[in-house]
Amino acid sequence: MATKYGGYTGKILKINLSDSSYEExxxxxxxxxxxxxxxxMAAKILYDNIKTKIKPLSKENILVITTSPLTGTGTPSSxxxxxxxxxxxxxxxxxxxxxxxxxxxxxxxGYDGLVxxxxxxxxxxxxxxxxxxxxxxxxxxxxxTTGEAQxxxxxxxxxxxxxxxxxxxxxxxxxxxxxxxxxRGGLGAVMGSKNLKAIVAQGNFxxxxxxxxxxxKLSKKWVKKLKxxxxxxxxxxxxxxxxxxxxxxxxxxxxxxxxxxxxxxGHDKINGEYMAEHHLIKNSGCISCPIKCGRVVEVDxxxxxxxxxxxxxxxxxxxxxDNIELILRWNHLLDEMGMDTISAAGCLSFAMELNEKxxxxxxxxxxxxxxxxxxxxxxxxRSSAIGNTLADGTREMSKKFGGEDxxxxxxxxxxxxxxxxxxxxxxxxxxxxxxGGCHLNAGYLVVLEGLGLSINQYTHWxxxxxxxTFQNLMEAVSAGGNCLFTTYAVFPSFLIDKPNGLITRIVNxxxxxxxxxxxxxxxxxxxxxxxxxxxxPHPVAINAVTGMKLNFGxxxxxxxxxxxxxxxxxxxxxxxxxxxALPKRLTxxxxxxxxxxxxxxxxxxxxxxxxxxxxDIDGLPTEKLIKKLGIE
Amino acid sequence: xxxxxxFGLLRIQTGIAEAKAEGKTLKEVLYDIQRQYPSMTVKELKxxxxxxxxxxxxxxxxxxxxxxxxxxxxxxxxxxxx
Numbered sequence: 001m002a003t004k005y006g007g008y009t010g011k012i013l014k015i016n017l018s019d020s021s022y023e024e025x026x027x028x029x030x031x032x033x034x035x036x037x038x039x040x041m042a043a044k045i046l047y048d049n050i051k052t053k054i055k056p057l058s059k060e061n062i063l064v065i066t067t068s069p070l071t072g073t074g075t076p077s078s079x080x081x082x083x084x085x086x087x088x089x090x091x092x093x094x095x096x097x098x099x100x101x102x103x104x105x106x107x108x109x110g111y112d113g114l115v116x117x118x119x120x121x122x123x124x125x126x127x128x129x130x131x132x133x134x135x136x137x138x139x140x141x142x143x144x145t146t147g148e149a150q151x152x153x154x155x156x157x158x159x160x161x162x163x164x165x166x167x168x169x170x171x172x173x174x175x176x177x178x179x180x181x182x183x184r185g186g187l188g189a190v191m192g193s194k195n196l197k198a199i200v201a202q203g204n205f206x207x208x209x210x211x212x213x214x215x216x217k218l219s220k221k222w223v224k225k226l227k228x229x230x231x232x233x234x235x236x237x238x239x240x241x242x243x244x245x246x247x248x249x250x251x252x253x254x255x256x257x258x259x260x261x262x263x264x265x266g267h268d269k270i271n272g273e274y275m276a277e278h279h280l281i282k283n284s285g286c287i288s289c290p291i292k293c294g295r296v297v298e299v300d301x302x303x304x305x306x307x308x309x310x311x312x313x314x315x316x317x318x319x320x321x322d323n324i325e326l327i328l329r330w331n332h333l334l335d336e337m338g339m340d341t342i343s344a345a346g347c348l349s350f351a352m353e354l355n356e357k358x359x360x361x362x363x364x365x366x367x368x369x370x371x372x373x374x375x376x377x378x379x380x381x382r383s384s385a386i387g388n389t390l391a392d393g394t395r396e397m398s399k400k401f402g403g404e405d406x407x408x409x410x411x412x413x414x415x416x417x418x419x420x421x422x423x424x425x426x427x428x429x430x431x432x433x434x435x436g437g438c439h440l441n442a443g444y445l446v447v448l449e450g451l452g453l454s455i456n457q458y459t460h461w462x463x464x465x466x467x468x469t470f471q472n473l474m475e476a477v478s479a480g481g482n483c484l485f486t487t488y489a490v491f492p493s494f495l496i497d498k499p500n501g502l503i504t505r506i507v508n509x510x511x512x513x514x515x516x517x518x519x520x521x522x523x524x525x526x527x528x529x530x531x532x533x534x535x536x537p538h539p540v541a542i543n544a545v546t547g548m549k550l551n552f553g554x555x556x557x558x559x560x561x562x563x564x565x566x567x568x569x570x571x572x573x574x575x576x577x578x579x580x581a582l583p584k585r586l587t588x589x590x591x592x593x594x595x596x597x598x599x600x601x602x603x604x605x606x607x608x609x610x611x612x613x614x615x616d617i618d619g620l621p622t623e624k625l626i627k628k629l630g631i632e
Numbered sequence: 633x634x635x636x637x638x639f640g641l642l643r644i645q646t647g648i649a650e651a652k653a654e655g656k657t658l659k660e661v662l663y664d665i666q667r668q669y670p671s672m673t674v675k676e677l678k679x680x681x682x683x684x685x686x687x688x689x690x691x692x693x694x695x696x697x698x699x700x701x702x703x704x705x706x707x708x709x710x711x712x713x714x
Contacts, residue, residue, distance in 0.1 A: 268637075
């Protein structure tokens, strides 16, 4: 279906693995205006095609891979692509975003997205070249690690692959592209359940922007801004996300001993500084990214991807391990096995506490590290009783052994490394997030509550409105195709550069009281019908590429539409307010016995959040809201 | 003498992870650091996130915060992203 908009190929390919057929999937320009691309486009496709509750690992589940209008246009940090499906971990819609070159190459093949249905009769991989789709035998690839499989597939094409974890239906198996991963939610197991080992894409399509000159000028200024900003120009390239570990410790945000505490004595042995001083070989980045946040380290004489802060925190502080060399090894192993490091680590720490409390006698103990590598492998292959149990995730483990109060997950997804009792807005986000315990889908309020800025981390004031604003904005930026790290440059440099400056202190004090103003802006985004490219260049870039007429307000509305669409999909899967929950450890137990506010006041925050979202008391979008957003 | 620990880019750029410095107030300690390590100027150090015994100086008396010999001061470049 051709499109009048630039940036898109205008074609989405529907592939049926059951009978090895393929056809074009219809997607209109009206739908492009409403759902743009990436995760929102994928949510729309899933919403239109899955109308009842189904089993995530059945052939009825659909895997949707989407690019965005900015993918392949050379706009800064725009090589990302999205994979969505029903998650075997949560049973809900899950979108997982990935860097690397697959999105770029899928577009080169001439497709904005792939809709993969059915189940292949035998082990298969797909080779997509322009108009040709080949269904090829994957017997020789089956059993290979993600690195081995990519090497065996060879060539310069874009690839996504699963590892042994995906083949063995580990509920948090990921999908890997180069050294990057669509990590969360177990979408690798969905591929495995379809007997699909890999997808390869290549072609000759060249994405054309409507206004090339405007895009070129904007991209040049944007790259300069990203390079000059203290976060995207200095900290992320030099320390990576790992540079946050010690800051999290000092702010009581570093999940420690299965989220029992927010501080870890050994933080300075597992932080980005230590990694830079002892292990870093160089930094690396995705195509068209000037930030280059990736770490390259050495494991067994081989240059491999270094861990992100979530992995360092959860395989470090959260299991009481201060040996970074082990974390580098485990991180590489998990990538090779094709397993999400956050969920894998969450399962380990939960198992350790279950053992400590005598609820499940097993060989895992806090601080004991000599058996972890073996257990990771046993989990990926489901080759032992303990591995098979860990492979099903913490929610299933708690059904078996108890420990619900310290089962650190939301909607079945293990929570990432930020301890939310010292960032209650982040806690709200974890609970209401559409995909479960994900820090980004949560709204990432922790960036205001102690990382980038330092607003009061314990107050409930303003947190619901800020969460909704950030969720909507990040949803829209992701749908456009940019890496979310580009949004950090939205914060004026002086707020970051001068944390003790008068203006920063005033902003920190005042921001929680801006909830009312944000509420109005969210209710009437038309009052923000402006474009401020020096603050948020994203809609300006999308306009230059597509020829659409987005602005700040319309981006917020677009994000709101996406977030609500995902919620409506989840409603079909049974979600309501009772799903927006956190374990009692985070809502009822104080993190600091001397600070009565050091817990997440979830019910109070949820009530306000639903009101601002325009949801009913059961946490569901009202008919009026659905109509207003134009969701059909 | 107070113990001063450095984190973030400041530590990577200077190669200094830890130092000993003296002063009755935080401001004096910063001047002592500048004296010992001229590449770290007070003007630049004041732009960093600073904790005294784990407490943000925004919750204390900023650069007028009293320092005792056994205190631990943390000086950190601003960070974000995750």
